[in-house]
Each structure stands twice: as structure tokens, then as C-alpha cells.
Amino acid sequence: MLHRLAEEGATGAYTRAGGTLFLVEGRVAHAESPAAPGLEALLSREAARLRGHGRRAAHERAESAEAAQLPSALGRLPSGLLELCHRLALFDAVFFVLAPGGGPGRFRHGVRHGLSTDAPRVTTVAAEREAARRRALLDRVWPDTRLDGVPPVRTAPLPGAPVPDRRRAVLELVDGIRTATDIARLLGRPAFHTLVDLRRLAAAGLVRPGPSGSGVSGPPGEPPPEEFADPDIALLRRLRDALEGL
Numbered sequence: 001m002l003h004r005l006a007e008e009g010a011t012g013a014y015t016r017a018g019g020t021l022f023l024v025e026g027r028v029a030h031a032e033s034p035a036a037p038g039l040e041a042l043l044s045r046e047a048a049r050l051r052g053h054g055r056r057a058a059h060e061r062a063e064s065a066e067a068a069q070l071p072s073a074l075g076r077l078p079s080g081l082l083e084l085c086h087r088l089a090l091f092d093a094v095f096f097v098l099a100p101g102g103g104p105g106r107f108r109h110g111v112r113h114g115l116s117t118d119a120p121r122v123t124t125v126a127a128e129r130e131a132a133r134r135r136a137l138l139d140r141v142w143p144d145t146r147l148d149g150v151p152p153v154r155t156a157p158l159p160g161a162p163v164p165d166r167r168r169a170v171l172e173l174v175d176g177i178r179t180a181t182d183i184a185r186l187l188g189r190p191a192f193h194t195l196v197d198l199r200r201l202a203a204a205g206l207v208r209p210g211p212s213g214s215g216v217s218g219p220p221g222e223p224p225p226e227e228f229a230d231p232d233i234a235l236l237r238r239l240r241d242a243l244e245g246l
Contacts, residue, residue: 001107002104002105002124004101004129005123005124005231010023010107011023011024011026011112012107012109012112012126013107013108013111014100015106015107017106018034018098018099019031019035020033021097021124021127022113022209024112027124028125029120029121030113030122031089032093032113035191036089036095037190038089038093038190039085039086039089040177041188042085042190043082045187045189046188048188083120086120087120089190091127091192092190094127095130097134099103112120113139120149138195138196141199141200142203146182146209147195147198147199147209150179150209151175151178151210152157152174152176152207152210153175153176153206153207153209153210154174155209158171159220161207163204163206167197169187170187170201171206173186174207176210180194180195180198182196182199
């Protein structure tokens with residue numbers, strides 16, 4: 001259906017179990033998913049950064065971010081940063097909307113999102129390709145899908161060994177109750193980036209899925225690899241540096 005809608009140049013809302021893609025003339029202009037914090041959380045975090053309130057204020061704003069707060073946040077951010085946040089939020093939600101097992105899609109013609117009018121658009125092919133690339137990356141890091149939805153737990157107290165600051169911020173919020181989406185929302189980060197951090201923490205033996213999870217685990221009896229060669233990490237680092245350098 002999505003390919004046909006793209007060929008027809010359709011405008012409307014394409015919905016699956018994981019969320020909704022808003023198409024404008026056959027291209028994806030915006031995306032939303034309950035599993036992704038969304039543009040509001042990313043903008044709130046960056047607005048807090050620009051005001052110099054630090055991490056705590058960014059967390060508080062991310063927790064309370066709502067669509068009603070978006071217009072004021074838009075006015076405080078440079079256009080380039082706004083476009084980057086929109087692109088990050090779009091692909092973050094696309095990852096969950098196009099996830100395998102999401103069931104059939106339905107389309108409502110003419111439905112528009114308020115942010116989809118002037119937003120940069122991507123082709124449906126590019127959206128599907130990026131979603132597949134991200135799934136492959138997660139599987140290379142640590143092939144256990146339970147971490148995507150089950151609250152992770154720490155395998156030991158917070159380590160004294162060096163852990164990158166970005167990953168430590170995630171580890172500090174692991175409590176056996178919060179899911180990856182909850183942690184991403186508290187940090188004001190994309191959910192996919194948080195999933196990468198959690199899987200790398202799992203590969204390092206620092207976290208594991210909670211007892212209620214079920215999914216595809218890694219090979220039994222084999223230790224996790226210590227390093228993962230991945231050319232796409234450079235892209236993630238550039239996006240991270242662009243956001244955290246402001």
C-alpha cells in the first residue's frame with residue numbers, strides 16, 4: 001500500500017500498529033509513534049540547552065513536553081537545528097511504524113499534520129531503507145529484541161569502569177521499570193539512539209532484559225563481542241555532536 005500511495009502522489013495519514021506516517025504528495029513529511037519521544041521532546045531539550053539550564057532542566061521539560069508547547073520552542077531554535085531535530089524525530093518514528101509485524105496499514109486521504117506542510121520530505125523508499133538499516137545495526141550490536149520493549153535491568157551496581165557519558169546517562173536511568181522509550185523521553189533523545197546505547201550496554205554485560213520479556217536472544221554460551229565495526233556509527237556521532245555542541 002505504501003508503495004502505491006507513493007506512486008499516486010497521495011496526501012494523507014498512513015497508519016500501522018507502530019504509529020503514523022503523514023504523506024504529502026507521496027512523500028513522508030512527518031511521522032509519529034508512541035514508542036518515540038517525538039519532536040516536542042527533542043525541541044524542549046534543545047531549547048533548555050540554549051537557555052543554559054543544563055541537563056536537569058532539559059529532563060524536566062522533556063517529561064512535560066506537549067504539542068501545545070511546540071510553537072514557543074520553535075521560536076527559540078535556529079532553523080538548521082530545527083530541521084535536524086525534525087529529521088531525527090521523523091526517522092525515529094519511521095523505525096517503529098515500519099517495524100516487522102506491525103500488521104497491515106490503513107490510509108486516510110487528505111489528513112495532514114500541522115508540521116507536515118513546510119517540513120522537508122523524504123521518499124517512502126528512503127524511509128524504508130533507513131528503517132531496515134537501523135534494524136540491521138541493532139542486530140549487529142546485540143541480537144536481542146527484548147530490549148526494545150521490556151524494561152532493562154542492571155546486572156550490577158553502576159560500574160566504576162569508564163563508560164562513555166552518553167551511555168552512562170542511559171545506564172543511570174535503568175531501573176527495571178523504565179522502558180527504552182521512557183529513558184529516551186527523560187533524556188530528550190531519539191528512542192533509536194537509546195536502543196543502540198542499551199544494546200551496547202548489554203553487549204558489555206552491564207544490562208539485560210527484565211524477567212517479563214520474551215524475544216530473540218543472542219547465541220547462548222557465547223560472550224558478547226567487545227567492539228562492533230560499523231560505518232554508520234560515524235553518522236550517529238555527527239548527529240550527536242551537532243545537537244550536543246550547542
